Structures are given as structure tokens and as C-alpha cells.
Amino acid sequence: MSQSLDSYFKDVSNTKLLTREEEVILSQRIERGDATARNIMIESNLRLAISIAKKYYKSGCDMEDLIQESNIGLMKAVEKFDWRRGFKFSTYACWWIKQSVCRHISTNRNTVKVPAHTASLAYKVRTIIQEYEKDLGQKPSIPEISELLGVTENMVKASLESIKFQNMLSIDGTIGNEEGGRSIIEVIADSNNIDIDGILDKEKIMIMIKSCLSRLSQREEQILRLRFGISDNFEHTDAFDVTEDDIADIVKG
Template sequence: MDKNLQNYYDQIKKIPLLNFEEELALSERIQQGDATARKSLIEANLRLVIKIAHSYMTADMPFMDIIQEGNLGLMHAAEKYDYRKRVRFSTYASWWIRQYIVRSLSTKRRDIRLPLRKEQTLRMIQRSYHTLSQTLMHKPSNKEIAADIGVSEKEVNFILQITNGFISLDMDTGKDESISMADLHEDYTYSPERDFFKKSSHAVAIHFLDRLKDREKRILMYRYQFNGNEHTLKKIGDKMGLSAETVRQIEIKALKKMQGSADEFRKCLYVEAM
């Protein structure tokens, strides 16, 4: 191992890790402009960067450079982390660390500078890939991407080949862990803040559903996709041994009960989203 890298390892191992409450307290101080708290939060999570950076080891870029890019992502995450969302900092920071590493790798691996039109097409391919991944619930093929952005599949293949060393969107590469095209391009379609708000909303809703009778709660969870796909009245009835009409009546009754807590629900949701 490189001597400088070993020295870096030895230094950060001495920094104690933080528990959840300590992270939240530091975040509150950071939002008040406390630079010392920001430094403490960053230093306590430098080992997280190394752990993530190992997934992106490549001959194209020195490992220490990859770590430094991840550290930039960590610093950005420390600024944006909000203690009021009550999520572990490592969960939040991991996304930003990966994004900074990925952006750097993508830039370093670009051996050929594209004409403006093809550069624009590449950005369309990137956006389409991430959008289709979420809407189709699988990795889109080059053909699906071509159809989405209105160019030929041949054009998509060509641009990906000259910009990423003949790596296809459908191909995985890497030694220790698979690195797909999703890893090689920055994803602008995802926001950690939006994801955490969604999770918080779900948690608050479950809290209020717990006030209902078990049968009422189960029906609302089936009807409003808390357990995955939305269920029809008949399908719920079959699961619970009830008629579709009985399910409908129970749903109406449960919703009326929920309406009585609507103001309280909104207040709780607002606090979670702050």
C-alpha cells in the first residue's frame, strides 16, 4: 500500500465515530453557522468515504484521488444535512459521496471530446436512462432509450462507445463490485431530500393508521399501496374473506375517521418535512 495512503488510514482511524444523537446535535450547530461542528461531522465520516471509494477503484484514477472526490461529496452533504429529518448522516451522505466520485470518473474517462450536437445527445441519453429506469422499473436497453429521445439505436450505441470505452448501458464492469452505466453518469433525477420526505410521509401516515381498527388499517394499506401495488375492492375482499361491498363500506368508514385527524396529520407532516 502507498505510504501516504497508509498514513491517511492511520490518522482517520483515531477519530471516534458518532452516534445518531451526536450527528443530529452537530447538524443543528452547523445550520447555525458553527464551522467546528461541520469539521467534526466531516472528520467522523471520512472512513465512510473510503468504504464507498473501494467500489470505484480503477486503473484510470489513483485511489487517493477517488477518496478526495468522495471527501468533497462528504463536505457538501455536511452542509445540507438536516437534523429535523431524523435520518442517519451516513445514509444521506452516501448518495452525495457517490455522486462526486462518479462525476469525476466520468470526466476522467472522457478521452474524446464530442461535437456540440453529440454532447447534447449524450446528455439526453443520460437523462433518459435515469428516467426510464424509474418508470420501467428495470435498466432500459439502448433501443428503449433511442425510442425515448427520438434518435436511432445506432446513434445511441455509437455515442456510448466513443465516450465510455465501449461500455454499453446494459453491461456491468468492474472488479470487486459491478459498476454500471448508472454509476458512470451523474443522476440529476434523484434528490435525497425528496426521498427522505417521502419516507417521512410514509412513517407519519402509518402512525395515524395505527389508530384505526386492524381491519380498517389493512384495507387502507391495501387500497393506497402501502404494501406495494394498489388492490381492487374484490382482491382485498378475497384476501380478507369479505365481499367487495363490505370492503368498500369499511374503507369509507375508515377514511371518515382519518379526516377527523387531517389537521393533526398535516402538522406532523410539516414538522417531518422541515
């Protein structure tokens, strides 16, 4: 490790850590555009940035680059931090620092540079939401996810739509909370399902029709079949010279 880094580490180790109350006061000043408060917040958390950068030392990237990326993540965290949400700044800053470092490693690990967001964005969005909520007790906003992953807000929205993360249901899940209840798949209509009852009803009707037709002459049966479109592999070759009144008389019997 270079002497410049050793000197930097020593200087940073002497900075005073902030209390929760001091973080809130500085954050309020930063919201009002106080550049001095912003610098104090950054300098007071440089040790955090260094500690995270050191965890990725074996990634193959230069340590100075890792620290630079950590500091970039720290500065973003200072800009985005909302003290009203109730968690400590260090907890929030860890997210931005880690994401900044990981994106740097991902981009520089390959010979051919591939933007980090091109690989499994939906998976990354889901992972970010799960881990963020686990650590901070809240879901990240779309702008936060966008910043953390380095992608546009529209890409985040599209990913959320595709995975349906918050509203996804399993069709094998049980309706309600009762054990032994019916699953969702059991109550979804199957358009390809065969209606056995309907088939049996049609067969009964056809038997009744055949029984009635059998009582007629062959000519009368043919006329009624043609008139009402009754097909039972019935073939005909003759045309009948009959009127509607003739057919009505046959139907009346």
C-alpha cells in the first residue's frame, strides 16, 4: 500500500464521529444549502467509506480507485439522506457506498466493458428492495433504486412491472388463511377443460330427437333434418318441393 494512502488513512482516523443528533442538525443545514455542513458530514464518515472499500481489496481493482468510488457513494448518500425517515446516516450511507464500489468492480472486471445494469436488471432491483427493506425497515423509492443501480427511473419501473414483486401471487397458494382451503388454481376456469355434463345432456337430447324422427316417414324425417340442421352423419341427395306450411304440418304431427 502506498505511503500516500497510509497518510490518508491516518488523517481520516483522527476525524470525529457524529452523534445521531449531530447528523440530524447537519442534514437540516444541508437541506438549506449549507456547503460547510455537507463537508463536515462527508469528512466525518470517510472512515466508513474506507472500511467498505477495504472489504473489496481482493477484487483485483486498485485500492485508490476503490476508495475514490467509496467516497463518491458517500457524497451521494449525503445528498440523498432524509433524516425524517428515522435511521442513522451510516446505515443509509453503506448502501450508496457499496453500490458505487460494486458497480466500479463490475464495470472494470471484464475486458469488454459492459454496463452493470445490462445483466439481470430485474433480479438486481428485486435484491435491492429485499436487502434495503431488511436493513432499513423501509422500501426504497424508485429514484433511490435508480441511483443505487445507476439506471434510469423508467428502467426501474419497467423492471418492477415485469417481476410484479409486490403483488405477485402463486397459483398454488391457498385462498384465505385456513388450512386445507382451496388453492387459487382450483378456482381458475380452464378454457380447455371438457364439460362432461354438457356432453351428456347433448347426447340425451339427440336420443330424444332420434326417437321422435323414427316415428316419421323417411321423407318427413329428411325434410325436418334439412329444415332444422339436424345432422347425424345424415346424407341427402334429393330436393323437396315443400312449403313452410307443409313443414309446419309435419312438426305438429
